[in-house]
Amino acid sequence: MFVQSKSGSTFFLLGLSLVYASGTQFIPLEQARRLSLLSSSASETRIVGGSAADANQFPFQVALLRYGISLSCGGSLIANQWVLTAAHCVYSGNQVASPFSITVLAGTVNLGQGGVRRQVQRIIPHENYGNFRNDIALLRLTRPYQLGRAIQPIALGRSDVPTGGTVTISGWGRLYSNGPLPALLQYNRVVAMSARECVSQTGIRSGLLCLRSPANNGACNGDSGGPAVYNDQLVGVANFVINYCGSSAPDGYAKVSDFVQWIQSKIN
Numbered sequence: 001m002f003v004q005s006k007s008g009s010t011f012f013l014l015g016l017s018l019v020y021a022s023g024t025q026f027i028p029l030e031q032a033r034r035l036s037l038l039s040s041s042a043s044e045t046r047i048v049g050g051s052a053a054d055a056n057q058f059p060f061q062v063a064l065l066r067y068g069i070s071l072s073c074g075g076s077l078i079a080n081q082w083v084l085t086a087a088h089c090v091y092s093g094n095q096v097a098s099p100f101s102i103t104v105l106a107g108t109v110n111l112g113q114g115g116v117r118r119q120v121q122r123i124i125p126h127e128n129y130g131n132f133r134n135d136i137a138l139l140r141l142t143r144p145y146q147l148g149r150a151i152q153p154i155a156l157g158r159s160d161v162p163t164g165g166t167v168t169i170s171g172w173g174r175l176y177s178n179g180p181l182p183a184l185l186q187y188n189r190v191v192a193m194s195a196r197e198c199v200s201q202t203g204i205r206s207g208l209l210c211l212r213s214p215a216n217n218g219a220c221n222g223d224s225g226g227p228a229v230y231n232d233q234l235v236g237v238a239n240f241v242i243n244y245c246g247s248s249a250p251d252g253y254a255k256v257s258d259f260v261q262w263i264q265s266k267i268n
Contacts, residue, residue: 028086028088028132028135028224028239028240051186051187051188052109052182052184052185052186053109053170053184053185053186053187054109055108055109055150056149056150057109057185057187058109058170058185058187058227059077059107059149059150059151059152060076060077060078060152060153060154060227060234061074061075061076061077061106061109061170061171061185061226061227062074062075062076062077062083062104062105062106063075063104063105063106063111063172064083064085064089064102064103064104064105064139064225065102065103065104065105065117066101066102066103067101067103068103068117071111071172071181071222072089072102072222073085073086073089073222073223073224073225073226074170074171074172074173074222074223074224074225074226074227074238075089075104075139075225075226075227076154076226076227076234076237077106077145077151077152077153077154078153078154078156078234078263078267079153079267080144080145080146080147080153081140081141081143081144081145082138082139082140082141082153082267083104083138083139083141084136084137084138084139084225084234084237084256084263085136085137085138085139085224085225085237086135086136086137086224086225086237086238086239086254087125087126087129087134087135087136087137088129088135088224088239089137089224089225090102090123090125090137090139091125096123096125097123099119099120099121099122099123099139100119100120102119102120102123102139103117103118103119103120104117104118104119104120104139104141105117106118106145106150106151107145107150107151108150109184109185110183110184110185111172111181111183111184112183116145116146116151118141118142118143118145119141119142120139120140120141120142121140121141121142122139122140123137123138123139124137124138124139124140124266125137126259126262132202132204132239132240132252133204133207133208134207134254134259135237135239135240135254136237136254136259136262137225138263138266138267140267154227154229154232154233154234155232155233155234156233156234156256156257156260156263157230157231157233157234157235157256157257158233158257158260159257160195160257161192161209161230161235162192163192163193163194164191164192165191165192165230166189166190166191166192166230167189167190167191167192167211167228167229167230167235167236168187168188168189168190168228168229168230169187169188169189169190169211169218169219169223169226169227169228169229169236169238169251170185170186170187170188170226170227170229171185171186171187171219171222171223171226171238172185172186172222172223173186173219173220173221173222173223173224173226174220174221174222174245175220176220176245176246177220177244177245177246181222188213188217188218189213190211190212190213190217190218190228190251191211191212191213192209192210192211192212192230193210193211193212193250197210197250198210198250201242201249201250202242202250202252204252206255206258207254207255207258207259208239208252208253208254208255209228209235209236209252209253209254209255209256210250210251210252210253211228211236211250211251211253212250212251213251215246215247215248216246217246218241218245218246218247218251219238219241219245219251220241220245220246221245223238224238224239225237225238226238228253234256235253235255235256235257236253236254236255236256237253237254237256238251238253239252239253239254240252
């Protein structure tokens, strides 16, 4: 499904792609893999820095597994029974997926070993999600996690990340364009752009945090819904890349501080 604007720009809705007349594409990270939209020029891209996380380094990081088997997205534990992720991670076509189709894995950096699983009881995507806006969702788990060294919630960021601030991103997304998914959680450090630069790059005026890194770094498919962290607070939720993984353009993350009120209204 797409909408043609008067200027000739083409907007693909609900997780396909957003194409401007200039040729720029906004690609949801989780869906780029299925659509094969990644550029072959990025074949050597090292996604999320190629650095493997140590055990318990990111105790809030979770993986979303479809039907308990395959990685679909990442997420962040924000309370013992709640996960924050991207809205496009919880859709199947144009419909919200069944809660029974998503399993949450926490407490491990190794997708194939260890960790604690929980089923999802309820899925709450943002009511105004669409066209790359409000790409955020909550998952209520059937049972709370027992918290400890390996499993801990992360505090929500309530203020803007300063321009130039160093932000840490993490996920089990592809190691390079069309490459394999890693067994071990990967992480990298990126830089926050100013709000003005973010609007200039994306045309999205609110609810978005733009993160920049050198070419051949950044998020990739499989990282959707995963965290961006500044000063030990969750400041972003991975949404999309522009053009392809590891391009010189910024990656788009839902700006958590703009959604704190919405989050609290749903979980309290």
